[in-house]
Structure formats: C-alpha cells, structure tokens
Amino acid sequence: MLATGAAVSTALAQVDREKIYQWINELSSPETRENALLELSKKRESVTDLAPMLWHSCGTIAALLQEIVNIYPSINPPTLTAHQSNRVCNALALLQCVASHVETRSAFLAAHIPLFLYPFLHTVSKTRPFEYLRLTSLGVIGALVKTDEQEVINFLLTTEIIPLCLRIMESGSELSKTVATFILQKILLDDTGLAYICQTYERFSHVAMILGKMVLQLSKEPSARLLKHVVRCYLRLSDNSRAREALRQCLPDQLKDTTFAQVLKDDTTTKRWLAQLVKNLQDGQDLKGKILLKGKKIGGLEESLSGVVEDSLAAEVSDEDDAAEIDEENDIVRRRPKKSKQRLSKELSDCVVYCKSVRFNSFKHSSVHSKFYEISSFTESKAKKHIKDAGAEFVHHNARQLTRVYPNGIRTDSSNFNPQEMWNAGCQIVALNVQTASTEMDLNDGLFSQNGHCGYVLKPAFMRSMEKQFDPDHPETRDGYRPVKLAVEVISGQQLPKVNLKEGSIVDPLVRLEIHGVLKDQAKQETRHIDNNGFNPVWRETLKFTIHVPELALVRFVVEDHDKTSKNDFIGQYTLPFSCIQQGYRHIHLLSKDGTSIPPSSLFVHIRIKEGT
Numbered sequence: 001m002l003a004t005g006a007a008v009s010t011a012l013a014q015v016d017r018e019k020i021y022q023w024i025n026e027l028s029s030p031e032t033r034e035n036a037l038l039e040l041s042k043k044r045e046s047v048t049d050l051a052p053m054l055w056h057s058c059g060t061i062a063a064l065l066q067e068i069v070n071i072y073p074s075i076n077p078p079t080l081t082a083h084q085s086n087r088v089c090n091a092l093a094l095l096q097c098v099a100s101h102v103e104t105r106s107a108f109l110a111a112h113i114p115l116f117l118y119p120f121l122h123t124v125s126k127t128r129p130f131e132y133l134r135l136t137s138l139g140v141i142g143a144l145v146k147t148d149e150q151e152v153i154n155f156l157l158t159t160e161i162i163p164l165c166l167r168i169m170e171s172g173s174e175l176s177k178t179v180a181t182f183i184l185q186k187i188l189l190d191d192t193g194l195a196y197i198c199q200t201y202e203r204f205s206h207v208a209m210i211l212g213k214m215v216l217q218l219s220k221e222p223s224a225r226l227l228k229h230v231v232r233c234y235l236r237l238s239d240n241s242r243a244r245e246a247l248r249q250c251l252p253d254q255l256k257d258t259t260f261a262q263v264l265k266d267d268t269t270t271k272r273w274l275a276q277l278v279k280n281l282q283d284g285q286d287l288k289g290k291i292l293l294k295g296k297k298i299g300g301l302e303e304s305l306s307g308v309v310e311d312s313l314a315a316e317v318s319d320e321d322d323a324a325e326i327d328e329e330n331d332i333v334r335r336r337p338k339k340s341k342q343r344l345s346k347e348l349s350d351c352v353v354y355c356k357s358v359r360f361n362s363f364k365h366s367s368v369h370s371k372f373y374e375i376s377s378f379t380e381s382k383a384k385k386h387i388k389d390a391g392a393e394f395v396h397h398n399a400r401q402l403t404r405v406y407p408n409g410i411r412t413d414s415s416n417f418n419p420q421e422m423w424n425a426g427c428q429i430v431a432l433n434v435q436t437a438s439t440e441m442d443l444n445d446g447l448f449s450q451n452g453h454c455g456y457v458l459k460p461a462f463m464r465s466m467e468k469q470f471d472p473d474h475p476e477t478r479d480g481y482r483p484v485k486l487a488v489e490v491i492s493g494q495q496l497p498k499v500n501l502k503e504g505s506i507v508d509p510l511v512r513l514e515i516h517g518v519l520k521d522q523a524k525q526e527t528r529h530i531d532n533n534g535f536n537p538v539w540r541e542t543l544k545f546t547i548h549v550p551e552l553a554l555v556r557f558v559v560e561d562h563d564k565t566s567k568n569d570f571i572g573q574y575t576l577p578f579s580c581i582q583q584g585y586r587h588i589h590l591l592s593k594d595g596t597s598i599p600p601s602s603l604f605v606h607i608r609i610k611e612g613t
Contacts, residue, residue: 020047024054027063037067037090044097051101054094061098061113067091068116071133078125085129089136092117096136100143109155114141121164124171131173138168138179145186153190162187162197166210174223177214181229188236191480195611198240199583207237208250215252222263228270231255235273238280239461241551241579245450248281280458294355294375294404296344355402363393366401375402375429379409380417387425392471398426399464406431416440420516423447424472424552426463437594439556443516445595446554446575460551472518475548483612484550486578488513489542490527491604496534496590499561499569507534508562509571511603513543517553517578521545529562546612553578557588557603572601583607 023040026032044050054060071088074080095113098104108114120137123130141161144152156162165180172180184207187193197203211230218227234255237243254260256278264271353373360366360376363386378386383405386394397403405422407415414433418440422430432444451457462470462478470478490511498505512526523545530537547553556575560568572590588603 016043016047020050020053024057024060028059033063033067034087037087037094041090041093044093050094051098051104055098055104055107061111064091064095065113065116072119075119075123078123078127078130080125080127080129080133082129085132089132092136092140096140096143099140100147102147105144105147105149106151109144109151114144114155114161115159117141118160118164121168131176134168134172135176135179138165138176138183141183142179145183148186148190150190150192153187153193156187157193157196162203163206166206169210170213174226178223178226178229181214181226181233185229185233185236188233191482194236194240198237198243204237204243204246207233208243208246212250212252215254219254219259222260224263224267224270227260227263228267228273231270231273231277235277235280238277241450241577244280251277251281292355293351293353295352295357296349297352297356298344298346298349363390363397366397370397370401372401375404377404377406379407380405380422381408383422383425383427387421387472391425391473392469394425394427395463395470395472396466398428399466402429403427404429404431407433419444420554424518426459428459441595442556442573442575442591443554446556447577449575450577450580462551472549472552475518475520481548483546483548485610485612486515486545486547486555486581487542487608488544489606489608490539491606492536492538492540493534493559494536494602494604495600496537496559496571497598497601498534499571506532507569507571508532509534509537509559510562510568511539512558512560513545514556514558515545515547515553515578516556517547518549520548521553547578550578555581557590557605559590559603572598574603581607581609583609 020040020043023036026036027040040050040054047053054064067088068091071080071084074084095108095117099108099114117137117140120133123134141156145156162184165184168176168180169184188197197207211233214226214230218230234247234251238247255274260274264274355375356371356373358370358374358376360378366376383403403426405419405427407417411417411433414436416432416436416438419430419432420443430444432440434441434444448455448457458464462468462480468479475481490513493509493511496507496509498507508529508531510527510529512524514524515521525543525545527539527541527543530539554575555578556573558573559571561571562568570593572592574588574591585604585606588605590598590601590603592598
C-alpha cells in the first residue's frame with residue numbers, strides 16, 4: 001500500500017516537472033506566454049530549483065525582460081490597465097525568484113537586470129495597477145537585500161535605489177512604504193551602506209527628512225509594522241558618530257515621548273530598539289549641574305536601594321585607598337599597609353552611587369566579582385603594564401566597570417602622560433594635570449570637543465560589547481575591521497602670529513600633521529617650511545595616512561616656526577577626533593598653547609577620506 005502511494009506521488013511529481021518544462025518553453029512564444037507566466041508564478045514557491053531552470057533555459061530571461069519593456073509606453077502618460085499590470089507582475093514574480101536564489105543571484109546582478117525595474121519605481125500614479133506594479137518591483141529588490149550579501153549592497157549603491165525608495169516612503173501606499181523602508185533598513189545595516197548614506201550632508205539629510213515625515217504621519221495613522229522598520233533605520237543611523245550628532249537635533253519628539261506607547265505595547269523588540277535609540281542620543285546634557293562622587297561606600301548599590309544597609313549614623317569600611325597599594329616608580333616596591341577599619345557616615349556613603357572605590361585584584365577576579373557601579377584606580381605605570389601584558393583583557397574589563405588612571409606621584413613638575421594609551425584600552429576616567437599646557441592636554445581637549453563639550457563621549461560599540469574582543473595592539477583582528485586612508489592637502493595659512501616680538505621678526509612656518517590612536521596609527525608628517533611669510537604662506541603639499549581604528553584616532557594640526565639652529569617654536573595647533581572630520585575644503589582655526597583661540601590665524605586645507613585595503 002505504501003509503495004503504491006509513493007509510486008503515485010513520484011508520478012505526479014514527474015507530471016508537474018514536465019508541466020514546468022512545458023511552461024518554460026511556452027515563454028518563448030508570445031501566443032502562449034501569458035498563460036505560462038501565470039502558471040509558473042503560482043509554482044515559484046513549490047519548485048525550489050525553478051530559478052536555475054529559468055536562468056539557464058534559452059531565451060527565457062529575454063522573454064521576461066520583453067514583458068517589462070512592453071509596459072514602458074503605458075507609464076507616461078499613465079495608461080496602464082489592470083490586465084497589463086497583472087501580466088507584467090507575473091513576469092516580475094519570476095524575476096524575484098531568480099534574484100533570491102543563491103545560484104542565480106550573482107549573474108542576475110552582473111546582468112544589471114534590476115535597472116529594468118527602476119522606471120516602474122519612478123511612477124507616481126495612485127491607481128491600483130500602478131500600486132501593484134511598484135509593490136511587485138520593490139519585491140524583487142527586497143528579495144535581493146534579504147540575502148544580506150555584500151555584492152547586493154555594493155551593486156545597489158551604484159544605482160538610484162535609495163532616492164527611489166525615499167520617494168515611495170514619502171508618498172506610496174502603506175504596503176509599498178513598508179517594503180521600501182525595509183530595503184533602506186537593509187542597506188543601512190550594512191557598514192558600507194551606512195557609511196555611504198552618512199558620507200555627505202545631502203544624503204543624510206534627505207533620509208532623515210523622509211523618516212521624520214513618516215514618523216509624523218504614523219502618529220496620525222499608526223502602523224506597527226511600518227513603525228518597526230522606521231525605528232530600526234533611526235537606530236542604525238545612530239551608530240554613525242556624525243549622524244548621531246545630527247539626530248540629537250532632528251529626532252522627532254514623537255519617538256521621545258509616549259506617542260507610540262499604545263501601538264508598541266505588545267512589540268517588545270521595537271520598544272527595545274526605541275529605548276536603545278534614545279540612549280544612544282543622550283549627550284550628557286541631563287548631567288549638567290550634577291556632581292559624580294567617587295569614594296568608599298557601606299555595602300553595595302543593591303543594598304542602598306533596598307534599604308538593607310544598617311541605619312546607624314556611621315559604619316566601618318575597609319581602607320581601600322589605592323595610594324596605599326604597591327608603587328612601582330623607580331623600581332621601589334613599598335609594602336602595603338595592613339587593612340584598617342574606618343568609620344564612615346551613612347549620609348556620605350549614600351552620596352556614592354555609581355563610583356564605589358574597590359581595589360583591583362586581577363582581570364579574572366573582576367570578571368566574576370565586579371559590579372557595574374564599582375571603580376578601580378591605577379597609576380599610569382600600573383595601567384601601562386596591564387595594557388602591555390593583557391590589552392584585550394583590559395578593554396573587556398572596561399566594558400564591565402569603570403577605571404580611573406592618574407599621574408604617577410613622581411611627576412612633581414605637574415607634567416602629563418599620554419592619555420591616548422588609556423583611551424585605547426577603554427579607560428573611562430583619565431586624570432591629567434590640567435594646569436600644564438601640553439600635547440597631552442591638546443589631545444584631551446580635542447577628544448572632548450565633540451558631544452557639545454559636555455565632557456562625556458560614548459566609546460565605540462566594539463569597546464562596549466561583552467561578546468566581542470578588541471586588542472589595541474592588533475586592531476586588524478576585530479570584527480568589522482576597515483582601515484581608511486586620509487589625505488590632507490595643506491594649501492595655505494592665513495595671518496599666523498609672530499612668536500618673537502622683536503621688531504622685524506617674521507616666522508618661517510611649517511605644518512605638521514599628527515595621528516594619535518592605537519600603536520599602528522601613531523604617525524606624523526610635515527610640510528616644508530616657507531621662508532619669511534606668516535601672512536599668507538602657501539604649501540600645496542599632500543600628507544597621507546592609513547588609519548586602522550578611525551573610531552579612536554585623533555588628528556592634530558600643528559604649526560611651528562622653523563629654526564635651523566634650535567628647536568622649532570610653537571605657533572598654533574588644533575586637535576579633533578577623526579570621526580568629526582568633514583571632507584572637502586576646510587579652514588582650521590588655530591589655538592594657542594593653552595587652548596585659547598588666536599583669531600584670525602588659520603590653515604586652509606582639502607581633506608579626502610576613502611576606505612583602505
């Protein structure tokens with residue numbers, strides 16, 4: 001009985017395949033094509049190898065393209081009938097099958113077949129035949145991006161798909177808007193796509209404007225499905241530092257308040273994305289006027305919040321002052337004093353919330369016992385030793401809890417250490433002698449010049465993740481490693497100040513460009529000096545660098561007065577994060593040694609940034 005059933009099933013399958021072959025052959029004939037299109041479009045889900053059969057059969061793809069081209073005259077003026085729309089959409093459904101199949105996708109892209117669909121996406125008629133035509137055309141592109149293949153994104157970025165999707169997102173039907181937004185979301189989720197959209201103000205502002213209009217419309221006519229894709233697009237844009245700065249100003253208020261609370265009440269994923277978006281855009285302004293205290297604490301944060309800590313006026317805590325730890329300066333090892341008990345006021349203890357001082361034992365110990373509200377302090381030499389011996393572990397440690405680094409005690413001249421090494425390891429609080437003007441303070445001022453000078457900068461995502469590993473000594477091993485090439489043409493200078501106040505003294509300026517970042521990125525180059533011209537020196541020299549971790553790199557422009565017999569004299573400098581650099585022609589307004597502005601002194605440069613290899 002079973003054998004008979006199996007035989008019947010096999011026979012039916014054979015009949016079906018014979019029918020598939022027959023319909024594919026019938027596509028070549030204009031008389032039989034319409035019925036063949038209809039029957040094959042019905043079978044595209046059940047016949048898994050239909051795409052290769054279509055692609056490798058003679059004349060089939062040409063017949064499908066002929067169906068598409070035949071509709072072009074009905075687009076303008078818009079005279080497309082329902083019958084025409086249904087017929088061409090059956091052809092598009094077969095092309096969607098070819099686009100999504102792993103064996104035919106690359107050839108489909110190489111033949112530039114998606115470009116035949118773009119005239120349909122240009123249409124604006126609201127009639128049902130045109131809506132169906134646009135939606136089915138979007139389905140072909142959606143099938144491509146759904147594969148998450150890099151070659152698909154690379155191809156689409158060479159076409160006009162983004163402005164076409166944005167037009168449909170603004171004025172299409174809800175279903176067409178949803179598919180178009182999904183395509184944009186998939187492009188943004190690719191690193192190359194995100195960088196492309198955020199590369200210029202015009203591209204980003206166009207995307208942000210359309211998304212903003214959609215949020216406003218969704219507040220009036222809610223759609224949970226469409227809103228989900230819109231929120232995901234915003235969240236992905238917030239991963240780019242430039243876009244994040246702009247979104248702080250232009251994110252719609254409806255995404256910040258409770259406008260969509262009812263729509264999303266059962267959608268935990270979108271609610272989580274929305275909360276993460278708001279968190280990503282927090283710029284520290286809500287911390288203004290508040291003081292964060294670091295110190296000893298009775299018990300932990302959990303006990304304080306639950307009221308478990310003792311109610312006495314004071315309690316005993318262990319002396320955990322890091323100054324009592326081993327001091328390795330000048331190879332002198334001091335014996336750590338015995339732990340002593342101190343009386344600590346509960347009121348003072350309660351003021352310490354997120355920065356409870358704890359002694360560091362080892363990375364292994366802290367991975368098991370550390371709390372997010374604890375902070376350990378290191379001298380600069382101790383921190384450097386940990387970076388040298390276990391840089392990746394130090395980064396991972398700093399993804400879990402806070403670290404403070406402070407100058408060695410022997411710096412009696414108030415000199416500074418290089419904070420960049422500590423930032424490369426993810427150390428959050430790097431204490432410097434701010435009273436001493438120095439390159440180190442220039443780096444500090446440059447890093448915190450972003451985010452509205454609020455004193456808070458979010459670390460890159462790969463340094464916040466508990467799942468990913470980042471080793472500052474081996475940046476090429478991290479996920480998403482993409483070096484970039486920076487080319488700066490130093491064109492000219494304007495009204496550079498004198499460094500010698502003697503009458504008749506004229507500077508001989510040169511420009512040095514410094515890259516501060518991970519060890520592989522540390523580099524400097526300089527131009528030639530120009531004799532006796534501080535008013536309008538012209539160099540026209542290009543300085544080129546490869547930057548392996550652009551998220552951590554700082555760029556420092558330095559102008560000096562060349563001296564043949566002694567050390568060059570400082571004229572001015574300007575330091576900024578690489579992530580804040582804009583391409584094109586720029587004026588660099590110079591700062592003095594103590595960080596104050598020296599108008600109208602400036603440099604005129606041209607900046608180019610492209611992906612490295």
